[in-house]
Amino acid sequence: MFPKQVDSLSNQLSSTRPCIPSMPTPDQSPRGSLPHDAQDPSVDKGRPGTPIEGKSSLPSDFFAHSSPPLPISPLSSFRAQDTPTTESRHHRRSISMDRDIRKKLQQMKMTSTDEPPQTIDTNKAKRANSMQKPLGRHKLSLNNFILEKTVGTGSFGRVHLAQGRTTGRFYAIKALRKQELVDKRQVEHANNERVILRSVDHPFVVKLWDTFQDDGHVFFVMDYVPGGELFRILRKNKSFSESAARFYAAEVLLAIDYLHRLDIAYRDIKPENILLDAQGHIKLADFGFSKKMTDITWTVCGTPDYLAPEIIRSQGYTKAVDWWSFGVLIYEMVMGQAPFQAENPVDKYQMILDCNITFLPNKMSDDLVDLLQHLLKVKPTERFGNLKNGVDDIKYHPWFKKIDFAKLAKGQIKPPYIPDVKHAGDSSCFQTYAEPPTTPYGSILGDNTDDDDDDRVDDTVPQNSTTDVDPFSGF
Numbered sequence: 001m002f003p004k005q006v007d008s009l010s011n012q013l014s015s016t017r018p019c020i021p022s023m024p025t026p027d028q029s030p031r032g033s034l035p036h037d038a039q040d041p042s043v044d045k046g047r048p049g050t051p052i053e054g055k056s057s058l059p060s061d062f063f064a065h066s067s068p069p070l071p072i073s074p075l076s077s078f079r080a081q082d083t084p085t086t087e088s089r090h091h092r093r094s095i096s097m098d099r100d101i102r103k104k105l106q107q108m109k110m111t112s113t114d115e116p117p118q119t120i121d122t123n124k125a126k127r128a129n130s131m132q133k134p135l136g137r138h139k140l141s142l143n144n145f146i147l148e149k150t151v152g153t154g155s156f157g158r159v160h161l162a163q164g165r166t167t168g169r170f171y172a173i174k175a176l177r178k179q180e181l182v183d184k185r186q187v188e189h190a191n192n193e194r195v196i197l198r199s200v201d202h203p204f205v206v207k208l209w210d211t212f213q214d215d216g217h218v219f220f221v222m223d224y225v226p227g228g229e230l231f232r233i234l235r236k237n238k239s240f241s242e243s244a245a246r247f248y249a250a251e252v253l254l255a256i257d258y259l260h261r262l263d264i265a266y267r268d269i270k271p272e273n274i275l276l277d278a279q280g281h282i283k284l285a286d287f288g289f290s291k292k293m294t295d296i297t298w299t300v301c302g303t304p305d306y307l308a309p310e311i312i313r314s315q316g317y318t319k320a321v322d323w324w325s326f327g328v329l330i331y332e333m334v335m336g337q338a339p340f341q342a343e344n345p346v347d348k349y350q351m352i353l354d355c356n357i358t359f360l361p362n363k364m365s366d367d368l369v370d371l372l373q374h375l376l377k378v379k380p381t382e383r384f385g386n387l388k389n390g391v392d393d394i395k396y397h398p399w400f401k402k403i404d405f406a407k408l409a410k411g412q413i414k415p416p417y418i419p420d421v422k423h424a425g426d427s428s429c430f431q432t433y434a435e436p437p438t439t440p441y442g443s444i445l446g447d448n449t450d451d452d453d454d455d456r457v458d459d460t461v462p463q464n465s466t467t468d469v470d471p472f473s474g475f
Helices: 099-107 176-183 188-200 230-237 243-262 308-314 321-335 345-354 364-375 407-411
Strands: 145-155 157-164 170-177 208-216 217-224 274-276 282-284
Touching: 145 170, 170 176, 176 188, 176 217, 176 274, 188 208, 188 217, 230 274, 243 282, 243 407, 308 321, 308 345, 321 364
Parallel strands: none
Antiparallel strands: 145 157, 157 170, 170 217, 208 217, 274 282
């Protein structure tokens, strides 16, 4: 366990997560990275990352005529575009590359010399109730809520803390601008999040209550998770003990395993997308890059620090990319930084392809090093979570031997950190944003006659009055 506040470290906090394509200042290592000094006697050069045969390489002119891909996820990393009034922090942005960028990646021919294309069984039985969860008798609208304040902003809109007028319950309402989604070709990602969140129900996954739209925005009504981001706690403490990291990793493991059983790839694991509830348990949030898949997919998306090698190679990948990102998450929680550090995306992608990782023996146990070496495998066919025993290779690894997963799934294990949440609508765990002078939302499309908490009815009622050609008709 670690204290709620670490006074000795509080004065060392820094905004060390530059947004792509921003570069670090001369006096600041990238994202507060620990130096990989060849002369440092504490570096264990006898425990390197898994060696790779036939290393792939980036061409010298990669991105020479264009900047790194702009992060255009509508649903990921609601970072501060408006200048926050307190606690300025930088998040890593997720990326979703357009066709031109994908063509460049395909031209790089970054393929392993001895690995065949991945395939998985496409004859799996369809899960019952997948994508069929009813949400309400009538559509909601903003008239059902009182917007309290902004708790997040991003390229496509805002996240509001809101209170239901009828029940007094608190929600997080994410508002995304339609025109921006269309212009950036992100409508499919917004629809994927809506469809997937409607299909899932897990204690470690954020709950979607409903979606609706007005003439200029689409809205996601979700449970408000008052404990804030795991990222905030990690940056405050610089790093976690292995015990704390193991707890959070175990809850993320159960969430990812649940999603994979529904054939859902999450594709954006990182501390910024892990929220803490009032008791300190995690809620996996931000499903903008998630996708229902039973075979390979090709979209280049995610957060650069966490991209699996097969995504960078752009030759098709499976849900196994989540287990690579899971390994990166564990490494970052324990070390305080992601394992691949570079001042520009090109070098970072090359480091990921080479998978040269240095471990500090005073920071990691032998069991943890062994687990990471099995998760951070360049070849997905050799990666834990993607082998014959599936997720059991991870759950029954010696590093997790202290975790009772049955009790953990029931919330019966005390978290290492309990957020200081005074009431259900407390927003003190989120940074403060300047509020717009007026509500920026237009006329409402939808029925506002229903209670905001009614979850008992048929979803065959028409969702809205839009036509089939409306890309937002599902909202």
